[in-house]
Amino acid sequence: MAEPAIRPLVQVRGLSKVFGDNPLVAMERIGQGHSKDQILEQTGQTVGLNTIDLDIQAGEIFVIMGLSGSGKSTLIRHFNRLIEPTQGQITVDGTDVMTLSEKQLEQFRRHKMSMVFQHFGLLPHRTVIENVGYGLMVQGIEKSERRKKAGAWLDAVGLDGYEERYPAQLSGGQQQRVGLARALCTDADILLMDEAFSALDPLIRSEMQDQLIALQDRLHKTIIFITHDLDEALRLGDHIAILKDGLISQVGRPVDILLRPADAYVEAFVRDVNRARVLTADVVMQPPSCRLTNENLEEALRQMRGEEKDYGYLFKEDNFRGIVSRRAIEAEISKSGLKVDLIQLLEKPMSVHPGASLEKILPTTLGHPYPIPVVTDDGDFQGVVSQKDVISALTETRG
Amino acid sequence: MKIPTVLLSVVISGFLISPAVADCGKVTIADMNWNSASLIANVDRFILQHGYGCDAELVPGDTMPTGTSMVEKGEPDIAPELWSNSLKAAIDKGVAEKRLRVAGKSLTDGGEEGFWVPQYMVDKDPSLATIAGIKAKAKLFKHPEDDNKSGFYTCPAGWNCQISAGNLFKALKLKDDGFELVDPGSGAGLAGAIAKAFTREEAWFGYYWAPTAVLGKHKMVKVDFGSGADREEYMTCTTSAECENPKVTMYPPSLVETVTTESFARRATEAFGYLQKRGFKNAQMNELLAWVEENQADGNIAMEYFLKNHEATWQPWVSTEVAARVKKALAGL
Amino acid sequence: MAAARPDTPYEMEMVMAVENWLTTFPEMERADLIAIRKALDAGYRAFSRSYGDLIESLFDPLLYFLVWFEKLLLSTPWWLVILIVVGLVYGASRSPKLLVGVAVSLLLIGYFGMWENTMRTLSIITVCTILSITLGIPIGIMMARSDRTQAVVTPVLDIMQTMPAFVYLIPVVMLLGIGKVPGVIAVVIYAIPPVIRLTNLGIRLVDKEVLEASMAFGATRRQRLWGVQMPLAMPTIMAGINQTIMMALAMVVIASMIGVKGLGQPVLKSITNQYFTMGLFNGLAIVTLAIIFDRVSQAYARRTQRHLQGNAHG
Ligand SMILES: Nc1ncnc2c1ncn2[C@@H]1O[C@H](COP(=O)(O)OP(=O)(O)OP(=O)(O)O)[C@@H](O)[C@H]1O
């Protein structure tokens, strides 16, 4: 897969973290390929992360996923060095984070990255507006400006009117909106979100996901998002990395993860996903099998017979015009010879949107004998989805 | 041959002791928290126990609580060194009501009280041995909390000597010379103040009494008021909180007595006889206290030292049989 | 090998020696013990002789302040003192009920003739509290920041809290004489551990995520301490201060044994003389002071910490 050639915004190389009093012993065993459990048993040291390599592109939502204890929080806290690594390198926008002094690190945290926490991490003794402006306060920005900016972000997350409340007086969803506003308020390019929505109930969570997607459409931040929920990962992620026992099992686009799980662990993850809801038409579509460019009936019939297809897709100057069935052509020929123009035999094309979920297009594909064209809002033809494609995508485990 | 002798001696000693045991029974002795009293209490315990077969036990005590408790509750049985001046009325009343019995003087010379200054100050300026000299040099004796005043360390609040020291302070008009009463709070506070002054050879002027470890260790001079001791004035006025117009008098020697409860005196006549005879001279006690101080001995060890090394002193207090028993017990220590 | 029964006098001695050793504790020779005691005492005396004056002069400012503050309280008219105290109480608690209670208690104290002593105790307790807080909180902060410091300080605090006060009272008197300064030192030694312990505990108990959040936004160590750790630890620290005040008041009687004037003195007096009522009254006055301090500090803490509970809508 040819990913963009530009340098990734965040680059992680050989990152390892061992918790315990003698990390070097554990590092040695990591080098020898021992597993986390073996190392814990042999040395009493906990391996948090095991030689992680990652590339995160500017402007994407990069999701890190894994079961509890797999090292997600440990990994994300390395980006802003809330945790010191045992070994390895992290480069952010060309800066080697490991080489920063305490003062430089403070500046880096103030301007480069901000963070949203699972349990919100709000200051309980500060009002909502003070919480949102906290990052600016730390930077020493004066109060009136702080309030102005914080107020605007509070508006943006839909919490205007709550300025003078204390966090304890808000619901969980509202608190996390404050957390999000606080993170956005510093204008940092990179947003770290550690299970930011996990503490919320499903309805609020999906609302927050929508809000995040909407904000991201506007702001184009680089978001590193932690979750243990695959649906959330598939919904938000441009790329997903799957962590297991401190090791990366697989990195890829959501569909790669879903359709081509790298190992049994990922597969187990993926198994319970409702694919009909997650997979979309553009993922399963194929190029049209029988592409007609000639309006001559006989020509078309010959092509269809040659390719053993019952339906043909007519294009004119690369624009999709419609579908014609072999039976209709044959009937027409036997009835009236070759007088009629192919255009007149075109059926009214049924089409689906490339982003439509399989769940949505399934009735359409089942209701029509031909593969349904996939067409964008602008009328661009992308491909076709057949009944068979949809069903195999829903049932198949490995691509 | 051997066995009958042993048996016999057991029988005999049993015979000899048992009446005393029956008489004496359980005896509680107040162990006051100063060394001389503790020494005497321990000597009494040992002699009563081994010489008279009492079941003697020491209980902590202090002048006021012990005296009051003996009058009111008949406990403890013996106060071996009671400074009875300060409790005079209560003891007289106890004796009159047949609750208490005074056995005799535990310090035959009586106790000394007075206002004292360190020897090293008098060595430098002999005039400080008199009250006139002190008043003239009042500035020497700095008040601990106010440099502009002079301090007189009085007897701790709540002690009976607080009244007498206060009255004499008034009578001597020490206030006119800039002196203020400094309450040391407790005996330990007073002793600590003296010890602090002595380690640094600072000036000190205050109330104290003898014989005590403190005065044994820190050589002090009793300040002469030039008035002599007026026992009458002392009894009626100096020691009374209501004394309107106190006059100057030196402290008359205090009566330091052995007081017992009437019930003890009656049930243990022999033992009471010992207490009547038992008494120390001040010189002797000072010597003992010096030894105690030197060796940081507690009352028990001091008792052992005394009984072993000063036989001549205590033997006359008891009969020869008792002395023999005590000596035997001593050998077993 | 068959000789279970001792045959020779020598063996007999051996057996007895062993038995003695088994039945009675093998103690140090008394003479050695005395030598050690003497040496330590002499050492302390020598120390006090050479450094006593210097150390005493270091405490002079404290002494002046103590004397000044006591004089101030004693020379201020009683009604003004009551007004000020009541004003402070109301300012801290905003509770009219507490205000009336405090005023009535103080009036009763004065009526029963304990005004001066109460003022003396109030003065020394106030100073001890201020001192304990200004020393205790920084120590607590240092403890919270370093496990090593915590490991060193904790046993010292244990000693301070369990060592009977008399044990250090006399050395302090030997060094500084009797009176207010040694009294304050004794009280502070006894009363400071709670504020240190609870400052440490409070800071260590601060929600890790909140602290991480402040770090993630680039807060400096100082911003974290004063902006997050201290405010969040405040309820715990206030509990420590409260404890410290209570313990300081409990020490009043002991402190009076080295000449600290105040309510402790009459209590001590009544202990020596069984003046039951006098002891009770003065004891009650101490209790009253304790309750005033306690209620006021608690009410203040509650009022300032209200937003930490979710139910108070402001
Ligand atoms: N401070 C620490 N000391 C020791 N071990 C730790 C520490 N923090 C994390 N670990 C260990 O490192 C491993 C990874 O922990 P981490 O918190 O990163 O997991 P996680 O994937 O975030 O889990 P969760 O979904 O439960 O939050 C776990 O085995 C954990 O026990």
Ligand SMILES: [Mg+2]
């Ligand atoms: Mg986590």
